[in-house]
Amino acid sequence: MEIRYLNYFVVVAEKRSFTKAAEQLHISQPSLSSAIKNMEKSLDLKLIERSTKEFRLTEEGELLYQEAKKLIRHHENVLNELENVKKSGVGEFSIGLIESSMLWLPDLLNQFKENFPHVKVKLLEVLSLEEVEEALWNYEIHLAITNQFIHREEIETAPVYRERLVALFPPQHPLTEKPYIHLSDLAEEPFIVSREGFQTREDILKAFREVGIVPNIQFEIERFETATRLVEENLGVTMIPENYVKYAKSLSANARPIQDFPLLRTVYLAFEKNRYLPPTASGFIDLVKNYFEKD
Amino acid sequence: MEIRYLNYFVVVAEKRSFTKAAEQLHISQPSLSSAIKNMEKSLDLKLIERSTKEFRLTEEGELLYQEAKKLIRHHENVLNELENVKKSGVGEFSIGLIESSMLWLPDLLNQFKENFPHVKVKLLEVLSLEEVEEALWNYEIHLAITNQFIHREEIETAPVYRERLVALFPPQHPLTEKPYIHLSDLAEEPFIVSREGFQTREDILKAFREVGIVPNIQFEIERFETATRLVEENLGVTMIPENYVKYAKSLSANARPIQDFPLLRTVYLAFEKNRYLPPTASGFIDLVKNYFEKD
DNA sequence: TGGATTTATAGATAAAAGCTATAAATTTAC
DNA sequence: GTAAATTTATAGCTTTTATCTATAAATCCA
Structure with missing residues (x-):
């Protein structure tokens, strides 16, 4: 159902006359007659009950009238927007x-x-x-x-930039007494890490493998924010990008850099x-x- | 810009290839080429930068791609709704x-x-x-x-029904001491009446004319609710349909029927x-x- | 009853949309 | 480096669609 036909139909419905609508549309009345007929055929329903004496939209016709008006409007809006972009770019x-x-x-x-x-x-x-x-x-x-x-x-x-990953501990965690930690310190801690498919997970697990440690993974998360909250609730330890700690508004967890294995993320x-x-x-x-x- | 062409364009943009899009659309590649060319001509802008080596949407092309998808979707929704109505009526x-x-x-x-x-x-x-x-x-x-x-x-x-108009007085108004009032009682009262073009106004003013009274109109309103509020605030007297009083949830104003001139509204x-x-x-x-x- | 008006039909014409064949540019394969 | 393959564009032809004029059929109005 092309836009042009929908417009034909809308004008006919409004004028309640094929003859008058055809005038406004600058096409002949028989053309309009057959256009509407083709619409009805392709939709397989009757849109207008018409004869020389009466003009009445069917139930489906009334619905199509309302909806076609909206669709035509939508279509016009798209063309207008395109014109605007042509003149002054998308911005x-x-x-x-x-x-x-x-x-x-x-x-x-x-x-x-x-x-x-x-x-x-x-x-x-x-x-x-x-x-x-x-x-x-x-x-x-x-x-x-x-x-x-x-x-x-x-x-x-x-x-564009690199940042260190730092370990994040709950408040009062014993390991926070040292200014730096080693990867091996984390071996026994309940560990929180991104779920499969995330780059950070791969990097962290690779680092553990290289120092011969199997971390005790307790939670898999999608967002560092979630990990941070879990740590704050004393549910485990995690490793997050340093910027999280630097820019964090308020954070009860404590971050410590890793001395033996400089984990970076790009x-x-x-x-x-x-x-x-x-x-x-x-x-x-x-x-x-x-x-x-x-x- | 007919729906069919918009769809052609969307498929080309997604396939990033005229040849592949033509296959999906079950038309020949040259037909598709010329269709897009015609679109560009009728919009008077370039949609796709294309050659054998590169394929890139222009700024306008990107916008049209986004908008055309929405419009096509809208169009499909209309047809679906029409199908639903065909099956089970508008409801x-x-x-x-x-x-x-x-x-x-x-x-x-x-x-x-x-x-x-x-x-x-x-x-x-x-x-x-x-x-x-x-x-x-x-x-x-x-x-x-x-x-x-x-x-x-x-x-x-x-x-469908008729109802009396009754006079509405502010709380403690002296005329509310009588169970019935006469139109002439209202002659000196500040009067509130619908603005021009409303049937009730015509009916009320006609009644006043017939008993030879010129009411002292102070406010013209559109909604009886407004008139009722004005009366409650002691700003004047009005006449409203009886049902307003019967069904009103809370009303500090007092209604009195008119004895000499039964004003009805249908x-x-x-x-x-x-x-x-x-x-x-x-x-x-x-x-x-x-x-x-x-x- | 007769002229005017409305929609539908028939048949012809014009416009469009599509096809095949092929050229031109470029990439891929050997 | 060259031949084959691939991509888009062009040319020319065919089919389909859209539109036109003329007119029929039904109905209304004077």
Whole structure:
């Protein structure tokens, strides 16, 4: 049911006359007659009870009238929006985020807004590798801030900063008496780690393997925030990116760096190479790179 | 921009290939090529940067991709809804109301729901004569409950009940000492009456004219509720339908019948003769008639 | 009853959407 | 490095769809 036909139908319904509607639509009355007839045939129902003496929409006709009006309106809105973009560009781009970026991103967005005050930025939470790839591929996001390198020809993954992973202990935990800890200290502790598919999990488990330790995994989580809460509730020990501790508003848990095995995680900016990027998005990429080069 | 083309475009954007999209769409690749080209021409912008080596949506292309998906979805929803109605009827009808009907309508709707438990009823407030006519004419409402007779060939206006108008006085008003009042008692009182275009205003002013009195109009209102509030605040005297007093939840104002001039207002059910009425709507009409025949 | 008005039908024409064949550019395979 | 394969675009033809004019059939109105 093409938009043009829906519009024909709406005008007929409003004029309550094929002849008058045809005039307004600048087509002949027989054309309109057969257009409506074809609609009815392809929908396999009667829309208008019509004869020389009466004009009446059927039940289905009344529904289609209401809905077609909305659809036509929607269609017009899309065309208008397209015209606006043609004239002045989208002024909008979207970023997929891993949760830890919310620690420094607001600050960076303030800088961004100074340079691009009229640009709307959409922020979407995109946690796992699959989500990142899918969101980029479906044009949902222009950029992704992620800590997983994406091994794909079409996607560029540029490292922007590295941060240490630190161990996080509940309040009054005996290990917090030392300023540094060793991986082996954690062997007996109930351990909290990201669920399968997350880069941090792989990195942490690999480090434990290398020093010959099997951690006592008690909880698997998706978000570091969850891990942090569990630790605060004395349910175990975890390892989280240092920025979480640095920027955390209030945290009753205690972080300690790991001396023997410097665990790092890299945060990347990922985007599709072949895709159109709004100039604002390129500006954002530069800003992110500058922001972390200072360190 | 017809739905079919929007769909072509969406599939091309998702497949990132004309050849593959053409396969999925069961059309030839050249047809698809020229279809997209025609879209671009009619929108007067480039949607896809394409060659044998690259495929990239333009800024406008990305926007259209997002919006076209929504529009296609909307379109599918309309067709689905139409199919549902074809199978099992709308199960929905809408009534335009004058405010005073809210006094007895809830009770009646309870009866209605016993007979038609699955029917959704939409209630719209439609105050003035113009609004009633327009809402009926635009297929917004199936029925109108109104107190104004509609003089129009296409619209049937069936009287359903009559009610007295009673005078309404503030608390402790001296005239409330009598059980009945005369129109002439109201001559000096600050009077509140509906604004121009409302039937009740005409009826009241006509009555005053017939007994040779010019009322001292201080306020013109649209809703009896407003008038009632004004009276309660001691800002004047008004005349309202008796049902307002009968069914009112709490009312500090006092009503008195008028002895010398029995002012009546008739409430009508109005609907378009030539229009399709769902069986539920006919059921509702019968119910309304029965409801008031008892009196 | 006769002219005017309404929708439907018939048949012809114009516009569009689609097809096949093939060219041009580029990548992949050997 | 060259040949084969792949991708999009163009040309020309065919089919389908949309629209037109002319007119029939039903109904209304004077």
